[in-house]
Amino acid sequence: MIFHDKTVIVTGASEGVGAATARLFAEAGAxxxxxxxxKKKLEAVAEELRDKTRxxxxxxxxxxxxxxxxxxxxxxxxxxxxxxxxxxxxxxxxGAVRDVPAEDLGRIIxxxxxxxxxxxxxxxxxxxxxxxxxxxxxxxxxxRLASVGATTYSSSKFGLRIFTLALHEELQGTGIKAAxxxxxxxxTGFIMENIDESADxxxxxxxxxxxxxxxxxxxxxxxxxxxxxxxxSSGILTTAAYLMPWLGKLLRPAxxxxxxxxxxxxxxxxxxxxx
Numbered sequence: 001m002i003f004h005d006k007t008v009i010v011t012g013a014s015e016g017v018g019a020a021t022a023r024l025f026a027e028a029g030a031x032x033x034x035x036x037x038x039k040k041k042l043e044a045v046a047e048e049l050r051d052k053t054r055x056x057x058x059x060x061x062x063x064x065x066x067x068x069x070x071x072x073x074x075x076x077x078x079x080x081x082x083x084x085x086x087x088x089x090x091x092x093x094x095g096a097v098r099d100v101p102a103e104d105l106g107r108i109i110x111x112x113x114x115x116x117x118x119x120x121x122x123x124x125x126x127x128x129x130x131x132x133x134x135x136x137x138x139x140x141x142x143x144r145l146a147s148v149g150a151t152t153y154s155s156s157k158f159g160l161r162i163f164t165l166a167l168h169e170e171l172q173g174t175g176i177k178a179a180x181x182x183x184x185x186x187x188t189g190f191i192m193e194n195i196d197e198s199a200d201x202x203x204x205x206x207x208x209x210x211x212x213x214x215x216x217x218x219x220x221x222x223x224x225x226x227x228x229x230x231x232x233s234s235g236i237l238t239t240a241a242y243l244m245p246w247l248g249k250l251l252r253p254a255x256x257x258x259x260x261x262x263x264x265x266x267x268x269x270x271x272x273x274x275x
Contacts, residue, residue: 001134001222004029007079009071011062011119012089014041016188017138020214021086026052028218033075033082036089037061054079062089062115063107072122082126083133084221087116087160090138092153094197105152112156117163124176132175134221137164138213141184141205141229144238145248149199157182161227168226179220183213183230195267201252203266204259205234 008025012018014036022032026049036042039059046055056078060067075082091111093104120135127133142150143157164180171178184205185198208230216228229235241248 003084003218003221005031006083006133007031007033007075007081007130008084008086009033009035009075009082009123010086010088011035011115012138014038014045017183017186017210017213017217018086018088019045020210021088021217022049022055024211024214024218025084026055029053030084031079032056033058033071033078035060035062035071062119063110065118068115068119068122072126076126081130082123083130085119085123085127085133085135086138086217087119087135088138088217089115092150092194094149094153094194094199096149097151100152108152108156109159112153113159113163116160120163120167120178127176128174132177134177134179135164135167136217136220137161137178137180138217139164139180139182141182141234141238144182144229144235145242147199147201165226177221177226179225180227181213181216181220181230182227182235183208183216184234186210186213192266192270195263195270198263200259200263201256202259203262204255205237206231 003025008030010018010022013022013034022034022045025032031053032055034042034046034057042057042059046057049055058071058074060071072082089111091107093100093108116137123135137160139161140157142154143161147154161180161182164178167178185202185207187207188210216230220228
């Protein structure tokens with residue numbers, strides 16, 4: 001897909017995968033509407049990219065229904081069109097269901113599932129007007145397999161994954177593509193700043209970089225793939241464990257031991273950075 005002069009809306013764009021995605025789209029010549037709650041961080045990313053392309057920011061909470069409507073209006077006003085929506089914003093409150101406050105459980109669903117569904121719905125008329133486009137949703141390997149300690153998060157990402165796959169079928173023949181990327185652990189603050197709260201088994205899988213996930217997002221805009229698990233080996237493992245639950249139970253102790261070792265190594269590296 002050629003991105004020059006296309007308009008891309010990226011949620012959660014102030015840091016991590018969202019910021020990395022914005023940088024790659026800027027290099028490809030796309031116009032950018034960057035969305036996140038923190039205006040200061042958004043503006044910093046925008047200033048970095050404005051010598052490469054046209055960039056606007058929209059500070060908002062993706063759970064605000066009125067703001068979701070307004071961001072598309074602003075993108076159309078500023079750039080004349082909308083071609084791609086990247087639903088990347090996410091929220092996680094780690095811990096057992098009985099230990100996580102009810103409002104946090106609700107926010108996980110609101111940010112990770114309800115907001116992408118509503119934003120995708122709002123995007124469709126704009127993409128149709130532009131002659132086609134893409135909706136790329138950022139899910140997780142948690143959405144491919146039940147995850148203890150991330151029960152509601154896993155549910156939200158499972159829902160987002162299924163929504164995307166169903167939407168992909170619904171949009172056949174329209175010129176609009178829906179696709180989902182399902183990464184494992186990513187070397188960003190989303191995990192690394194909460195490393196003690198993350199289950200050991202999370203770190204049993206190879207860690208991707210924000211740039212690698214961002215590149216997959218760009219690739220999904222133009223290829224025929226509807227879902228990409230990252231890394232591929234972890235996608236195969238989660239599929240096998242889902243189809244054969246006994247296999248998941250058999251492998252879990254070994255994966256937890258491996259994850260514990262890796263987590264210990266990562267924490268040591270973090271301490272070195274701090275000193």
